[in-house]
Amino acid sequence: MTRKNFKQELQDEVFPIIAKSAADIGIDCYVIGGFVRDLMLHKKIPKDIDIVAVGSGIALAKKVAEAIPGKPKISVFKNFGTAMIRHKALELEFVGARTESYQADSRKPFVENGSLFEDQERRDFTINTMAISLNQENYGDLIDPFDGIKDLKQKLLKTPLEPNITYSDDPLRMMRAIRFATQLGFTIQDESLLAISSNRDRIKIVSKERIIDEFNKILLSPVPSVGIVLLHETGLLPLLFPELKALQGIEEIEGQRHKDNFWHTLEVVDNISKATDNLWLRWAALLHDIGKAPTKKFDKKVGWTFHGHEFVGSKMVYKLFRRLHLPLNEKMKFVQKMVRMSSRPIILAEDHITDSAIRRLVFDAGNHVEDLMTLCEADITTKNPRKQQRYKNNFKRVRNKIVEVEARDSLRNFQPPVSGEEIMKTFNLKPSREIGIIKEAIKEAILEGEIPNDHDKAFEYMLKKGEKLGLKVNPKR
Ligand code: ATP
Ligand code: MG
Numbered sequence: 001m002t003r004k005n006f007k008q009e010l011q012d013e014v015f016p017i018i019a020k021s022a023a024d025i026g027i028d029c030y031v032i033g034g035f036v037r038d039l040m041l042h043k044k045i046p047k048d049i050d051i052v053a054v055g056s057g058i059a060l061a062k063k064v065a066e067a068i069p070g071k072p073k074i075s076v077f078k079n080f081g082t083a084m085i086r087h088k089a090l091e092l093e094f095v096g097a098r099t100e101s102y103q104a105d106s107r108k109p110f111v112e113n114g115s116l117f118e119d120q121e122r123r124d125f126t127i128n129t130m131a132i133s134l135n136q137e138n139y140g141d142l143i144d145p146f147d148g149i150k151d152l153k154q155k156l157l158k159t160p161l162e163p164n165i166t167y168s169d170d171p172l173r174m175m176r177a178i179r180f181a182t183q184l185g186f187t188i189q190d191e192s193l194l195a196i197s198s199n200r201d202r203i204k205i206v207s208k209e210r211i212i213d214e215f216n217k218i219l220l221s222p223v224p225s226v227g228i229v230l231l232h233e234t235g236l237l238p239l240l241f242p243e244l245k246a247l248q249g250i251e252e253i254e255g256q257r258h259k260d261n262f263w264h265t266l267e268v269v270d271n272i273s274k275a276t277d278n279l280w281l282r283w284a285a286l287l288h289d290i291g292k293a294p295t296k297k298f299d300k301k302v303g304w305t306f307h308g309h310e311f312v313g314s315k316m317v318y319k320l321f322r323r324l325h326l327p328l329n330e331k332m333k334f335v336q337k338m339v340r341m342s343s344r345p346i347i348l349a350e351d352h353i354t355d356s357a358i359r360r361l362v363f364d365a366g367n368h369v370e371d372l373m374t375l376c377e378a379d380i381t382t383k384n385p386r387k388q389q390r391y392k393n394n395f396k397r398v399r400n401k402i403v404e405v406e407a408r409d410s411l412r413n414f415q416p417p418v419s420g421e422e423i424m425k426t427f428n429l430k431p432s433r434e435i436g437i438i439k440e441a442i443k444e445a446i447l448e449g450e451i452p453n454d455h456d457k458a459f460e461y462m463l464k465k466g467e468k469l470g471l472k473v474n475p476k477r
Helices: 014-025 034-040 057-067 116-121 148-153 163-169 172-184 190-205 208-219 225-233 261-275 279-287 309-323 330-340 344-350 355-378 385-409 420-427 433-447 455-468
Strands: 028-032 048-054 074-077 082-087 090-096 098-101 110-113 131-133 297-299 303-305
Touching: 014 028, 014 048, 014 057, 014 090, 028 034, 028 116, 034 048, 034 131, 034 148, 048 057, 048 116, 057 074, 057 082, 057 090, 098 116, 163 172, 163 190, 172 190, 172 208, 172 225, 190 225, 208 225, 208 279, 225 261, 261 279, 261 355, 279 309, 279 330, 279 355, 309 330, 330 355, 344 355, 344 385, 355 385, 355 433, 420 433, 420 455, 433 455
Parallel strands: 048 090
Antiparallel strands: 028 048, 028 131, 074 082, 082 090, 098 110, 297 303
């Protein structure tokens, strides 16, 4: 039999405080949503706790804030009828129970006060409708009119209302369905999946920020491809990421086929997710081949080529980030760099690995060289076990070589060992072309291994180079 009371689980000291405050002002209140769901899933109990009051959520929050020792600050959002209290590590969110009615062009509803049941009914999935009572007469009782507990056990995402209504009212719920399916490993009920497909075009009324918020959670899940495949199957993918959709398909000319770069990309994303939780490196994996669709060509001699796809891809990263309101700061630059350099270690590993090639790789990738290697390792998706082993070993050698070269030459975040000022003083020069030429020559000599990355050796080299350029050393320097 399913348990009905969860008093034991309401361990935190705030629950009795909230219960007493509600009793004092004579309203009922409940813990609801994600907190209850995660409690039932025996997951780590979340730090954000949603409290629904049958009455004013703001009034209850004020009462609670007064009753908590230390009287924490309260943030009131009058327009939304909500209030938030931060207490220790907790974030308590208070809202009044409400019903909602929607208009076609907005996901912002008209809101009216309602009963607990009405409030539960407007929520997205049955597993998110479960509430636990904080009222004296039934403290700890699970209030679950939509049998969320059953769906939780069956790992099923189901809407409390007819799915077409739920998704059409607020199309963000389509993203949330796919996100929860990916995060929790749940199945979206068939009717729901169909409703997402039929309502997919309504995603256009959702802000880019909210979409990306959910998508980032998909990308940070243990197996992100689950969500990306669902986006694909419901037809949302081309609306959000036409660039990825364009990677799909295999063409054949004269018996030569190329691989399907969409399915390959999904494998790379899943691979990298075993190695890193870095969201932006996961983005890089997702986008590493997007330049392949526009650069694809068939050549009678060499077959399918994707010349320059890394460079084209890195330009596309900017456009995609801008379109989806992703940050256009160093995060984007990092993703661009990873995409641009994504083939470098591969070319290198296929060849004889020279010190100078490694020095150039470290010089260009800087502090991101390990991330780049992680991306390249994730990019190995061959099903041929011998090839797979060979590629892995090659990359291991590249990694070892990086450590070796690094220890000797410290090329990361390279600073020219001889400064422009020193060059000017030595040859009594004003700012001029020659300085750039000398600096570049010193850098090249270091990367080629002609001289070590060291001031004195670089200075000697500079004198020789200056002489060749016909410069005179300033005797008074
Ligand atoms: P998590 O915090 O892990 O993302 P959550 O379920 O707590 O998951 P929140 O966004 O914190 O998600 O929302 C809290 C609760 O509010 C949900 O459990 C759900 O009941 C309800 N909810 C949130 N967003 C929506 C929505 N777009 N439509 C309907 N109900 C929603
Ligand atoms: Mg939450």
